[in-house]
Amino acid sequence: MLKIEHLTKIYGNKKAVDDLSLHIAPGEIYGFIGHNGAGKTTTIKACTGILPFEQGEIRIGGSSIREDPLTCKKQLAYIPDNPDLYDFMSGIRYLNFVADIFGVSEADRSERIRYYAGIFSLTDSLAQPISAYSHGMKQKLAIISAWIHQPRLIIMDEPFVGLDPKASHQLKEMMREACNQGSAIFFSTHVLEVAEKICDKVAIIKEGQLIRSGTMAEVKGDTSLENVFLELEGEDD
Numbered sequence: 646m647l648k649i650e651h652l653t654k655i656y657g658n659k660k661a662v663d664d665l666s667l668h669i670a671p672g673e674i675y676g677f678i679g680h681n682g683a684g685k686t687t688t689i690k691a692c693t694g695i696l697p698f699e700q701g702e703i704r705i706g707g708s709s710i711r712e713d714p715l716t717c718k719k720q721l722a723y724i725p726d727n728p729d730l731y732d733f734m735s736g737i738r739y740l741n742f743v744a745d746i747f748g749v750s751e752a753d754r755s756e757r758i759r760y761y762a763g764i765f766s767l768t769d770s771l772a773q774p775i776s777a778y779s780h781g782m783k784q785k786l787a788i789i790s791a792w793i794h795q796p797r798l799i800i801m802d803e804p805f806v807g808l809d810p811k812a813s814h815q816l817k818e819m820m821r822e823a824c825n826q827g828s829a830i831f832f833s834t835h836v837l838e839v840a841e842k843i844c845d846k847v848a849i850i851k852e853g854q855l856i857r858s859g860t861m862a863e864v865k866g867d868t869s870l871e872n873v874f875l876e877l878e879g880e881d882d
């Protein structure tokens with residue numbers, strides 16, 4: 646579903662991502678972990694078509710993000726690390742705006758909005774302007790807007806930041822459900838317990854380079870993901 650091949654992104658004279666390759670199949674939840682400044686957001690933004698890159702190729706459902714960005718974007722939903730939504734819109738207007746862009750029918754959108762706003766306890770706030778939302782409420786709205794068009798690929802940058810425990814639990818359930826229906830999920834996180842619990846596969850990036858990837862069992866073996874991460878982070882320091 647998502648194929649990153651030899652991705653290299655350079656800022657000035659710094660290689661933020663260096664020859665990184667990753668494949669994420671339909672039905673997989675793929676966690677992306679690494680220290681601050683390791684290159685996670687850069688990789689994610691390149692996958693969504695927001696950030697141009699120097700070398701490599703990124704394919705979504707077989708289409709190139711460089712050559713055919715619209716075909717790629719139709720298949721994906723992206724939740725950035727900072728939910729900067731349109732503050733002047735109300736929550737419901739924003740959800741309808743996204744549903745319009747992706748051509749979601751009136752019947753499907755109203756059912757999904759009712760369902761997801763309900764489980765995130767956001768129903769009563771949908772008429773309010775987004776400017777009046779807390780960080781967590783904006784994050785919930787961004788999640789609903791991603792799920793509203795049932796994308797085949799969901800890319801999220803630190804999606805659990807700002808969510809309360811109930812909403813975090815709900816998001817994990819929604820991720821599993823989307824994957825059971827054949828979608829692929831690629832997300833970054835610093836919360837290793839969450840990654841360990843819900844990811845089928847995981848990739849660890851350090852200074853722009855992929856240093857470990859595979860199934861959770863392959864990567865962590867008999868120890869915890871935290872132990873593996875700290876051990877790999879410590880190497881060469």
Ligand SMILES: Nc1ncnc2c1ncn2[C@@H]1O[C@H](COP(=O)(O)OP(=O)(O)OP(=O)(O)O)[C@@H](O)[C@H]1O
Nearest residue numbers: 656657659661679680681682683684685686687688
């Ligand atoms: N616009 C930019 N201009 C110059 N350098 C940048 C820019 N964006 C990121 N970088 C650099 O690229 C490297 C990777 O940054 P990136 O934001 O991808 O890391 P990250 O793994 O997402 O970090 P964090 O966990 O802190 O969000 C860092 O060294 C950062 O300073």
